[in-house]
Amino acid sequence: MLNELATHKVRLGDIEAAATDLPPFRLRVGDLTGLKVSLNRFGLLAPPVVWKTQASGGDRWVVIDGTRRVTALQELQFDAQVAGERFPLDSITVAAFEGTLAAAQLLSAVLHLGVAQYTRGDEAVAAWLLESRGWSQTFIESIVDRDQTWVAHSKLFVNALAPSVLRQFRADGSITVKGAFKLAKLVGPNGEPDAAAQEAAVRAIVPAKDRPAKPRGPGRNAKHLPK
Numbered sequence: 152m153l154n155e156l157a158t159h160k161v162r163l164g165d166i167e168a169a170a171t172d173l174p175p176f177r178l179r180v181g182d183l184t185g186l187k188v189s190l191n192r193f194g195l196l197a198p199p200v201v202w203k204t205q206a207s208g209g210d211r212w213v214v215i216d217g218t219r220r221v222t223a224l225q226e227l228q229f230d231a232q233v234a235g236e237r238f239p240l241d242s243i244t245v246a247a248f249e250g251t252l253a254a255a256q257l258l259s260a261v262l263h264l265g266v267a268q269y270t271r272g273d274e275a276v277a278a279w280l281l282e283s284r285g286w287s288q289t290f291i292e293s294i295v296d297r298d299q300t301w302v303a304h305s306k307l308f309v310n311a312l313a314p315s316v317l318r319q320f321r322a323d324g325s326i327t328v329k330g331a332f333k334l335a336k337l338v339g340p341n342g343e344p345d346a347a348a349q350e351a352a353v354r355a356i357v358p359a360k361d362r363p364a365k366p367r368g369p370g371r372n373a374k375h376l377p378k
Contacts, residue, residue, distance in 0.1 A: 156200065156246040156247055156248055157246070157247055157249075158198060158244050158245065158246055158247070159203070159212075159244070159245055159247050160242045160243070160244055161201070161212050161242060161243065161244075161245050162241065162242050163221075163224055163225060163228055163238075163240060163241060163242060163243055164225070164228070165210075165212055166199075166201060166212045166213075166214060166221050166225075166243075166245070167211065167212065167213045167214065168214050168218050168221045168222045168225065169214075169218070170211075170213045170214075172213075172252060173202055173213045173214075173215070173252065173255055173256065173259065175214065175218040176259060176260070176263040176269060176273045176276065176277055177218055177219070177263075177269055177273060179322050179323065180218060180219050180222050180223075181219070183219065183222065183223040183226065186219060186220070186223045187223050187226070187227055190220070190223055190224060190227065191227070194240070195220065195224065195240065195243055195244070197217075197220075198217075198243070198244045198245050198246045199214055199215075199216060199217025199218075199220055199221050199243075199245050199246070200214075200215045200216040200217060200245070200246045200247075200248060200258075200262065201213055201214055201215060201217075201245045201246070201247055201248070202214075202215050202247075202248050202249075202250075202252075202255040203247040203248065203249045204249070204252070204255075212245065212247070213255070215248060215255060215258055215259045215262065216259065216262045216263070224240060224243065227240075228240070228241075253284070256280060257280070257281065257284055259277075260276075260277040260278075260280045260281050261277075261281070261294065263277050264277045264278060264281075264291075264294050264295045270320070270321050270322070270324060271308075271320070271328050271331075272308065272317060272320035272321030272322075272326075272331075273321050274295070274305065275304070275305035275306075275308040275309055275320075275321075276305075276309055276317075276321065277305075278291050278295070278301075278302050278305035278306070279305050279306050279308075279309040279310075282302065282305075282306060288302040288303065307335055308320065308331055308335065311334075311335035311336075311338065311344055312331065312334060312335055312344060312349065313344040313345070313346035313349045313350065314346075315346065315350060316334055316344075316346070316349045316350060316353055319353060325353075325356065326353065326356070330356065333352070334349045334352055334353070337349045337352060
């Protein structure tokens with residue numbers, strides 16, 4: 152599919168890396184330091200995939216795949232402007248998809264299923280989006296090389312986790328898959344996610360690295376310590 156997309160030269164400032172109608176599957180771009188070094192040294196080796204659509208002010212260019220690359224380039228451009236320098240990549244080549252918003256969302260979901268750097272929460276949303284558009288669980292599992300249970304669990308996470316909890320499950324890895332299953336059981340009388348109970352349970356989770364270290368005893372050399 153991507154080989155059939157037309158390429159365009161687009162001003163870097165005109166590209167939307169985090170649009171509200173087509174938000175990126177990766178909620179946090181993470182540390183861009185290494186990527187910026189690579190872009191400075193080698194340039195943009197692979198064009199981002201964007202959704203080209205019409206707006207009242209003209210064309211819109213919304214990132215479907217390549218949020219980190221576009222964000223890193225935009226930050227580098229801003230840093231250059233602050234320093235009074237000219238950034239060499241004022242415009243970049245993008246591969247443009249020109250379908251409907253729904254089709255762009257489906258393309259985004261397909262591109263981000265099974266990608267290693269995305270969290271289980273990101274994958275769950277991508278799989279659920281495809282299933283909600285009528286794709287069979289069998290076909291979805293073939294895309295990611297997982298079993299049907301994995302696809303069913305994706306639907307469970309999206310439907311049974313409160314929106315704020317699902318965002319955290321996607322964002323920072325502080326909620327494990329095992330923890331997500333436990334949180335999904337916290338529902339109200341109507342069967343809907345109990346947001347208050349789930350959020351309270353999340354707050355009660357203290358990452359191991361933040362727990363105070365247990366006091367250590369003198370160990371086996373205690374008898375040699377001075378009285």
